[in-house]
Amino acid sequence: MTEQKIIPSEVKVVRLEEEILAANDVVAAENRELLRQKSVYTINLISSPGSGKTTLLVETLKALRGKLRCAVIEGDQQTSNDADRIAQTGVPVVQINTIGNCHLDAPLVQKALAQLPLDEIDLLFIENVGNLVCPAGYDLGEQEKVVVMSVTEGEDKPIKYPLAFHLATVMVLTKVDLLPYLKFDKDLCIEMAHRIHPGLPVIETSSYTKEGLADWVDWLLKKCA
Amino acid sequence: MQITRQVAEQNNMIKVTSLLVEIGQFSGVEPHALEFAWEFVSKGTVAEGSTLEIERPPLVLFCTHCLIEYPGDMEDLRCPNCKDEVFEIRKGREMLVRSISGDKKTEKE
Ligand SMILES: Nc1nc2c(ncn2[C@@H]2O[C@H](COP(=O)(O)OP(=O)(O)O)[C@@H](O)[C@H]2O)c(=O)[nH]1
Ligand SMILES: [Mg+2]
Ligand SMILES: [Zn+2]
Numbered sequence: 001m002t003e004q005k006i007i008p009s010e011v012k013v014v015r016l017e018e019e020i021l022a023a024n025d026v027v028a029a030e031n032r033e034l035l036r037q038k039s040v041y042t043i044n045l046i047s048s049p050g051s052g053k054t055t056l057l058v059e060t061l062k063a064l065r066g067k068l069r070c071a072v073i074e075g076d077q078q079t080s081n082d083a084d085r086i087a088q089t090g091v092p093v094v095q096i097n098t099i100g101n102c103h104l105d106a107p108l109v110q111k112a113l114a115q116l117p118l119d120e121i122d123l124l125f126i127e128n129v130g131n132l133v134c135p136a137g138y139d140l141g142e143q144e145k146v147v148v149m150s151v152t153e154g155e156d157k158p159i160k161y162p163l164a165f166h167l168a169t170v171m172v173l174t175k176v177d178l179l180p181y182l183k184f185d186k187d188l189c190i191e192m193a194h195r196i197h198p199g200l201p202v203i204e205t206s207s208y209t210k211e212g213l214a215d216w217v218d219w220l221l222k223k224c225a
Numbered sequence: 226m227q228i229t230r231q232v233a234e235q236n237n238m239i240k241v242t243s244l245l246v247e248i249g250q251f252s253g254v255e256p257h258a259l260e261f262a263w264e265f266v267s268k269g270t271v272a273e274g275s276t277l278e279i280e281r282p283p284l285v286l287f288c289t290h291c292l293i294e295y296p297g298d299m300e301d302l303r304c305p306n307c308k309d310e311v312f313e314i315r316k317g318r319e320m321l322v323r324s325i326s327g328d329k330k331t332e333k334e
Contacts, residue, residue: 011242012329014232020246020320023227137253137320159300163253166302195301198310 027106031141038118047148049130052174054082055207061089068122073112075104075129103134132161150175155189162196177206233271238327241272245324251284251317284317
């Protein structure tokens with residue numbers, strides 16, 4: 001008599017060496033190619049929550065009116081508040097709610113791109129979920145990562161979250177109108193950013209007084225030229 | 226998770242028991258956060274209850290000016306020799322699944 005037996009504990013080890021983000025990177029490459037074909041310059045804004053990204057975007061979009069055709073993808077865990085603020089400027093905007101996730105990924109952005117009139121866009125801003133850790137690791141298909149940091153956050157953000165500062169091509173230091181009221185050592189902050197990313201350009205802005213906005217807008221215009 | 230499920234299927238695994246992953250020091254991922262997230266996403270799958278073994282390769286940089294490799298200081302990436310602006314990341318950004326172990330379904334007479 002033969003008996004069918006299941007031997008449960010045959011252990012199998014599979015060697016892989018597989019990139020965890022490979023699936024994301026494939027889609028990011030597709031996004032990048034699509035954006036290239038449509039001549040859309042894309043910027044991924046990374047920062048802590050509350051650093052002033054949405055406010056900066058609203059001012060930026062106003063300043064770029066008539067100069068560049070812009071659009072925005074808004075990433076937030078919940079709500080469409082930020083997208084509503086952007087929509088008031090008249091610029092096309094797509095809201096992505098990541099619910100549990102602390103970052104945008106390339107497939108989410110791919111879906112959002114399908115909802116935008118890419119033929120009529122020169123410059124696309126992606127406002128990532130407020131968080132300096134995970135968003136840095138995920139390529140979305142953008143041309144540039146921009147790190148946004150406000151003067152209320154403490155000088156040492158660059159060395160606490162080095163990857164975001166290392167990968168960014170420019171750092172926007174926001175809310176400089178508050179400097180007189182704070183013990184914020186701006187030079188130390190910039191020096192720390194340069195330990196992580198030597199030569200990183202820093203643009204100091206205030207969305208309230210409009211200080212530095214022209215420099216930021218010039219930087220964008222040069223990128224899109 | 227996607228990778229794990231695929232591998233489990235392709236290899237007839239009935240249960241994934243452990244994973245060996247490599248998460249570079251400069252990958253932006255915190256091992257604790259990953260362990261926590263893994264417990265959450267593996268629930269109800271073939272990998273429920275599996276252990277994550279995390280290797281953490283340190284950051285290694287290379288100065289293109291002095292042509293030396295040097296260990297990366299996470300708070301100051303510049304070359305200790307020349308403080309030059311141009312350096313390359315040689316190691317530390319890895320995010321890999323190195324291997325997956327599990328119990329294989331086997332039928333025997
Ligand atoms: N003082 C000052 N406050 C600002 C500035 N920009 C934004 N804020 C305030 O900072 C808070 C968060 O701004 P928000 O744009 O929503 O930040 P986000 O989370 O990065 O999008 C709001 O209360 C803004 O009014 C600025 O330039 N100066
Ligand atoms: Mg916002
Ligand atoms: Zn050197």
